[in-house]
Amino acid sequence: MSASAVHSLWTTAATAADPITKIDAPKFEYGQMSPTLIVVGAAIVGVLVEAFVPRKARYHAQMFVSVVALAAAFAAVVALAADGYGTTKARIAAMGAIAVDGPALFLQGTILLAALVGLFTFAERRLDPAAHGNRVDSFAAQAASVPGSDSEKAAVRAGFTTTEVFPLLLFAVAGMLVFPAANDLLTLFVALEVFSLPLYLLCALARRKRLMSQEAAVKYFLLGAFASAFTLFGIALLYGYAGSMSYARIAQVVDGSAIDITPALADTMGNDALLLVGAGLLVMGLLFKVGAVPFHMWTPDVYQGAPTPVTGFMAAATKVAAFGALLRILYVVLPGLRWDWRPVMWGVAIVTMLVGAVVAITQTDIKRLLAYSSIAHAGFILAGVIATTPDGVSSVLFYLAAYSFVTIGAFAVVTLVRDAGGEATHLSDWAGLGRRSPLVAAVFAVFLLAFAGIPLTSGFAGKFAVFKAAAEGGAAPLVVVGVISSAIAAFFYIRVIVLMFFSEPRPEGPTVAVPSPLTVSAIGVGVAVTLVLGVAPQYFLDLAGQAGVFVR
Amino acid sequence: MSFPLLTATAVLPAVGAIATAAVPAARRTAAKWLALLFSLATLALAIAVLVRFDPDGDRYQLTESHSWIAEFGVRYELGVDGIAVALIALTAVLIPFIVLAGWHDADPLETGSKRWRPTQGFFALILAVEAMVIISFAATDVFLFYIFFEAMLIPMYFLIGGFGDRAHEHGEKTAATQRSYAAVKFLLYNLAGGLIMLAAVIGLYVVAGNFSLTEIAEARADGSLDMATSTERWLFLGFFLAFAVKAPLWPLHTWLPNAMGEATAPVAVLITAVVDKVGTFAMLRFCLQLFPEASKWATPVVLVLALISIIYGALLAVGQRDIKRLVAYASISHFGFIIMGIFAMTSQGQSGATLYMVNHGISTAALMLVAGFLISRRGSRLIADYGGVQKVAPVLAGTFLIGGLATLSLPGLAPFVSEFLVLVGTFTRYPVIGIIATFGIVLAALYTLVLYQRTMTGPVKPEVATMPDLRVRELAVVAPLIALLLFLGVYPKPVTDIVNPAVEQTMSDVQKKDPQPEVEAAK
Numbered sequence A: 001m002s003a004s005a006v007h008s009l010w011t012t013a014a015t016a017a018d019p020i021t022k023i024d025a026p027k028f029e030y031g032q033m034s035p036t037l038i039v040v041g042a043a044i045v046g047v048l049v050e051a052f053v054p055r056k057a058r059y060h061a062q063m064f065v066s067v068v069a070l071a072a073a074f075a076a077v078v079a080l081a082a083d084g085y086g087t088t089k090a091r092i093a094a095m096g097a098i099a100v101d102g103p104a105l106f107l108q109g110t111i112l113l114a115a116l117v118g119l120f121t122f123a124e125r126r127l128d129p130a131a132h133g134n135r136v137d138s139f140a141a142q143a144a145s146v147p148g149s150d151s152e153k154a155a156v157r158a159g160f161t162t163t164e165v166f167p168l169l170l171f172a173v174a175g176m177l178v179f180p181a182a183n184d185l186l187t188l189f190v191a192l193e194v195f196s197l198p199l200y201l202l203c204a205l206a207r208r209k210r211l212m213s214q215e216a217a218v219k220y221f222l223l224g225a226f227a228s229a230f231t232l233f234g235i236a237l238l239y240g241y242a243g244s245m246s247y248a249r250i251a252q253v254v255d256g257s258a259i260d261i262t263p264a265l266a267d268t269m270g271n272d273a274l275l276l277v278g279a280g281l282l283v284m285g286l287l288f289k290v291g292a293v294p295f296h297m298w299t300p301d302v303y304q305g306a307p308t309p310v311t312g313f314m315a316a317a318t319k320v321a322a323f324g325a326l327l328r329i330l331y332v333v334l335p336g337l338r339w340d341w342r343p344v345m346w347g348v349a350i351v352t353m354l355v356g357a358v359v360a361i362t363q364t365d366i367k368r369l370l371a372y373s374s375i376a377h378a379g380f381i382l383a384g385v386i387a388t389t390p391d392g393v394s395s396v397l398f399y400l401a402a403y404s405f406v407t408i409g410a411f412a413v414v415t416l417v418r419d420a421g422g423e424a425t426h427l428s429d430w431a432g433l434g435r436r437s438p439l440v441a442a443v444f445a446v447f448l449l450a451f452a453g454i455p456l457t458s459g460f461a462g463k464f465a466v467f468k469a470a471a472e473g474g475a476a477p478l479v480v481v482g483v484i485s486s487a488i489a490a491f492f493y494i495r496v497i498v499l500m501f502f503s504e505p506r507p508e509g510p511t512v513a514v515p516s517p518l519t520v521s522a523i524g525v526g527v528a529v530t531l532v533l534g535v536a537p538q539y540f541l542d543l544a545g546q547a548g549v550f551v552r
Numbered sequence B: 001m002s003f004p005l006l007t008a009t010a011v012l013p014a015v016g017a018i019a020t021a022a023v024p025a026a027r028r029t030a031a032k033w034l035a036l037l038f039s040l041a042t043l044a045l046a047i048a049v050l051v052r053f054d055p056d057g058d059r060y061q062l063t064e065s066h067s068w069i070a071e072f073g074v075r076y077e078l079g080v081d082g083i084a085v086a087l088i089a090l091t092a093v094l095i096p097f098i099v100l101a102g103w104h105d106a107d108p109l110e111t112g113s114k115r116w117r118p119t120q121g122f123f124a125l126i127l128a129v130e131a132m133v134i135i136s137f138a139a140t141d142v143f144l145f146y147i148f149f150e151a152m153l154i155p156m157y158f159l160i161g162g163f164g165d166r167a168h169e170h171g172e173k174t175a176a177t178q179r180s181y182a183a184v185k186f187l188l189y190n191l192a193g194g195l196i197m198l199a200a201v202i203g204l205y206v207v208a209g210n211f212s213l214t215e216i217a218e219a220r221a222d223g224s225l226d227m228a229t230s231t232e233r234w235l236f237l238g239f240f241l242a243f244a245v246k247a248p249l250w251p252l253h254t255w256l257p258n259a260m261g262e263a264t265a266p267v268a269v270l271i272t273a274v275v276d277k278v279g280t281f282a283m284l285r286f287c288l289q290l291f292p293e294a295s296k297w298a299t300p301v302v303l304v305l306a307l308i309s310i311i312y313g314a315l316l317a318v319g320q321r322d323i324k325r326l327v328a329y330a331s332i333s334h335f336g337f338i339i340m341g342i343f344a345m346t347s348q349g350q351s352g353a354t355l356y357m358v359n360h361g362i363s364t365a366a367l368m369l370v371a372g373f374l375i376s377r378r379g380s381r382l383i384a385d386y387g388g389v390q391k392v393a394p395v396l397a398g399t400f401l402i403g404g405l406a407t408l409s410l411p412g413l414a415p416f417v418s419e420f421l422v423l424v425g426t427f428t429r430y431p432v433i434g435i436i437a438t439f440g441i442v443l444a445a446l447y448t449l450v451l452y453q454r455t456m457t458g459p460v461k462p463e464v465a466t467m468p469d470l471r472v473r474e475l476a477v478v479a480p481l482i483a484l485l486l487f488l489g490v491y492p493k494p495v496t497d498i499v500n501p502a503v504e505q506t507m508s509d510v511q512k513k514d515p516q517p518e519v520e521a522a523k
Helices: A008-014 A030-052 A055-082 A102-122 A150-157 A165-181 A185-203 A210-242 A247-255 A272-290 A298-305 A308-333 A335-361 A366-386 A390-416 A438-452 A458-472 A476-502 A517-535 A538-546 B005-021 B028-052 B082-101 B118-138 B142-151 B153-162 B171-208 B213-221 B229-246 B255-262 B265-290 B292-318 B323-343 B347-378 B394-407 B414-429 B431-456 B472-490 B493-509 B518-522
Strands: A091-093 A098-100 A417-419 B061-069 B074-080
Touching: A030 A055, A030 A091, A030 A098, A030 A102, A030 A165, A055 A102, A055 A165, A098 A102, A098 A165, A102 A165, A102 A308, A102 A390, A102 A517, A102 A538, A165 A185, A165 A308, A185 A210, A185 A272, A185 A308, A210 A247, A210 A272, A210 A298, A247 A308, A247 A335, A272 A308, A272 A335, A272 A366, A298 A308, A298 A366, A308 A335, A308 A366, A308 A390, A335 A366, A335 A476, A366 A390, A366 A458, A366 A476, A390 A417, A390 A438, A390 A458, A390 A517, A390 A538, A438 A458, A438 A476, A438 A517, A458 A476, A458 A517, A458 B171, A476 B153, A476 B171, A538 B061, B005 B028, B005 B061, B005 B074, B005 B082, B005 B118, B028 B061, B028 B082, B028 B118, B074 B082, B074 B118, B074 B142, B074 B213, B082 B118, B082 B265, B082 B347, B082 B472, B082 B493, B118 B142, B118 B153, B118 B265, B142 B153, B142 B171, B142 B265, B153 B171, B153 B265, B171 B213, B171 B229, B171 B255, B213 B265, B229 B265, B229 B292, B255 B265, B255 B323, B265 B292, B265 B323, B265 B347, B265 B493, B292 B323, B292 B431, B323 B347, B323 B394, B323 B414, B323 B431, B347 B394, B347 B414, B347 B472, B347 B493, B394 B414, B394 B431, B394 B472, B414 B431, B414 B472
Parallel strands: none
Antiparallel strands: A091 A098, B061 B074
């Protein structure tokens, strides 16, 4: 891993006296970077499509570009994995900026598949009745028009659609692909911003309930900006501590095994206060993205306000990317600090599990309920993170893969239940759904049972993997708390099932829209993955197990 | 490789469930016949299991073992001992009667959506429960057992919450509310127990490194797997709690009266005669074998709880005004006997407990199903709404009486043998507890005979004056059950022959010997 020892940023600073010609020409492993590059390229093509393709043709052009890009990027990930990256070899690419190893590839694959399924829900145009003869999707006709204004009406009448969502989605995916693979702190930060900014925008684009959507976006943006600032501050302090942005270098300094320390830095580095505060701030930023208590406040508002397809995609893919980055920071950069961060993470995990489960009980809106459930799930995943064993890594990887498809599927079902005002997300609207549309209710029940971790669903396999890793890693009390909060959480999942199947439907209740094959396939994939990972998880557990080693 | 008989026995009802669920909405009757057919075919396979099983052979027979989730050390391992064979047979025998008894329970009342198919769902769920129960009885891998132990809650939940008695004294709306309350209570109690067991299952894996019941029990026996005393006790508690909720044992029993009261009679039978048996069975198979020391440590407390269950259940049964809840409390009392027999740690006690599980299944099924027929005629569960039925419907009253007499363990009917064995088994080691438990029988006589007297004798109430007697379908349900009760009451040997060797094995696992007679000990 000699590549990691050379880093353009600090080598230049240290050898300022040397002639400028000594800087190596940047080396860039296009093959190993191909998944990210394909997605970024497609996103840029998407921007060009917006600029040059006639409005009528944009939707199909964007769909084509996005689907091809995501599929190609996934194929690239598979090709890399088949080539042995992640299992038999690992590389650090792009001058030490990107790690190409098992966890990175596994998570990139998961993100790409989740994005592909999420894309289908983005592209759904059959749920709302056609406005003025034009099919409409879940996004505002024209984001810039003020809600309720004449210009909005004009935009709707003209049949505008915000096809920008496709390149935005691709940019977000590109950032997410880099985030868990980032191997130095600056790349980490850039990736964080690259995937966060499009998400802020996407949150504001709901066609119905636009004010709520914009409010959600502002909240998300403000709090996200705070979190980013903390992250950046933490990065600065860590740089001050280690004199490097590179993960491997910082880890060496933490271990005390760093050699060839530059004399100019030797006096100032190694200050433990910088390390602890810096690491704390950095991890805090990541916990914000994960939605862990006490950094979870944004989750319910944003999940509720954002257009539901965005919520589903965000809930799944952001979590995957952020947990990937968190794992890498804790396992690669800060293993030497294990005894300091483990107690803190214990506390965070316990509080996250309990708060998520308990507060969810009082929710009356299905999207908020799923938001709190996602908080509780973040707590379960944290239990696996704390294990600090290879099993811990692979259990988290498996859980994330299982969880993301359940989540996208569940939110896709939410988009189907509608009344005159758009989606009917109040729980009372869901009463008796099982009588009206047994199939939709049954599918949603499968997702809820998976969330609750009932055996024979992917949720159980994931939960078991995580708890087993935690117990083996010496965190038995966490398992007990996890089990208790699972029991609490089961209550509100069951409550929704009761509502759907055992309550009388309201006379003027919502109807279930008949979706196009796009949403059907998104939900179908969700159900299939949920059941396959529940009944026969062996292959995927194997995959996650082989992918469980980080490169340093 | 030999034919995987156990897998086939479990898979067949599962296939039946899928097939039944797939029947189109209009072909309701076809779905019923299909379900009955599959349950009978399963019974045939269960009989094949019974025939192939050699009581004097290996401890676990008809074993199957395949790798399943290597990552967790989980194997798909099946195998039956005498106890499991008896209970699988019980399950397979009861399900056709449950299907037949519930023939009209799920006919749709109002026209809902065209795709709303409650009838298909009802029978499919019953078959799904059967499949899961059979797997649970046959599993020799702790994880495999756990999965189906938990998963069977979901179809049970829908059976309780989705289908209730046709007529209800408080109207359909209240009934629906109470039903969903009962279903949720059932699920939450059992899920909480199950999740605590999950923690213990993980703990067991951390300690033992695999999930194989046979391997762990062997390693425990030859001392190669040493557990710290406190670890063993915690793990035992985790397992026991889940089973005690399922069984149910006082004070974790409160879900049972709600569930049995609100569910239709066949589903109530499914709960108490089939599903709950998994709890008591698992105490025998998992608690005693995996944690023998902790089981002995917990014995005094468990026995006292069982004793409370016996007396408390019987006392509350005496005070019930609702026929189904009365049977539910009677069942709690009987489960007390079963658990007492298991933890008395004598061979008579455990043989008696196993026999009790079988007999209780049959006798409760007989009583509850006849009660269900009665309730469906009058549209009320309240005892006070009946009177003089025996004059109007003598066959119904007669079968109800036999079911009741079986419940109070009248000699000559099957439950007497098992109750006697349990009491003798308990008495030899814990005389005081045995004596107090005997009062449970007295109370049983009280609640059954009072129930019979109030509903069947006396002047004929005007509302029941036109009540029809048992129909052919109903007789087909009740007559074989009563025949079984009589047969096993006079000649229990077929069951005890199968059960006894397995019980001896379990006893040797906990390293307990039957106490010797007093005289010898005094020497």
